[in-house]
Amino acid sequence: xxxxxQSPRHEVTEMGQEVTLRCKPISGHNSLFWYRQTMMRGLxxxxxxxxxxxxxxxxxxxxxxxxxxPNASFSTLKIxxxxxxxxxxxxxxxxxxIDTQYFGxxxxxxxx
Amino acid sequence: GQQVMQIPQYQHVQEGEDxxxxxxxxTTLSNIQWYKQRPGGHPVFLIQLVKSGEVKKQxxxxxxxxxxxKNSSLHITxxxxxxxxxxxxxxxxxxxxxxxxxxxxxxx
Numbered sequence: 108x109x110x111x112x113q114s115p116r117h118e119v120t121e122m123g124q125e126v127t128l129r130c131k132p133i134s135g136h137n138s139l140f141w142y143r144q145t146m147m148r149g150l151x152x153x154x155x156x157x158x159x160x161x162x163x164x165x166x167x168x169x170x171x172x173x174x175x176x177p178n179a180s181f182s183t184l185k186i187x188x189x190x191x192x193x194x195x196x197x198x199x200x201x202x203x204x205i206d207t208q209y210f211g212x213x214x215x216x217x218x219x
Numbered sequence: 220g221q222q223v224m225q226i227p228q229y230q231h232v233q234e235g236e237d238x239x240x241x242x243x244x245x246t247t248l249s250n251i252q253w254y255k256q257r258p259g260g261h262p263v264f265l266i267q268l269v270k271s272g273e274v275k276k277q278x279x280x281x282x283x284x285x286x287x288x289k290n291s292s293l294h295i296t297x298x299x300x301x302x303x304x305x306x307x308x309x310x311x312x313x314x315x316x317x318x319x320x321x322x323x324x325x326x327x
Contacts, residue, residue, distance in 0.1 A: 140315075149319045150262070150307065163314060198261055207252065208315065210261040 111211035125187040132201030142198040225318030240321035242308035
């Protein structure tokens with residue numbers, strides 16, 4: 108199994124720029140989760156999808172963040188415009204239900 | 220909403236010693252999961268507990284789910300350097316909520 112695939116693995120950008128993070132879940136998994144991890148706030152659930160439909164986006168910090176899942180094999184998390192406080196590791200995870208989650212390797216985002 | 224508290228936040232252990240990390244939920248859980256994240260890595264699923272009072276073992280790791288299904292513990296015996304990392308519990312109510320994690324360092 109390829110596991111959950113995330114790209115890019117590292118992203119350095121300047122404040123104000125648009126950032127797009129990508130995720131390919133494990134084939135056959137119908138739930139997808141986006142998390143943000145920082146030293147200060149730990150692991151935070153941003154949004155999760157079930158069968159490509161956003162179910163709970165209460166963790167999305169503000170309107171600058173948006174997530175889409177156009178099909179079962181692809182999701183994006185977009186930040187526009189980015190700010191230094193968005194610097195974090197962003198994880199995507201997938202599962203067959205609200206069950207065991209398989210995490211991707213993460214994208215380390217640095218906003219200067 | 221559901222909150223999952225985990226203590227201690229940090230655990231410094233002498234190699235060979237035992238330690239326990241605890242997880243408490245504000246609500247009754249349908250199940251609880253434990254994950255381990257190595258430094259620089261991503262969370263990896265360890266185990267899921269479903270039944271009240273359930274106890275499961277993985278080699279030197281013992282996981283327990285409380286009778287009221289609101290708390291859980293992870294006990295590691297004879298700690299090794301390979302146990303270094305952050306251990307998260309995740310309580311499953313209507314969605315999975317992660318605790319803040321216990322970061323474990325080991326003194327050789």
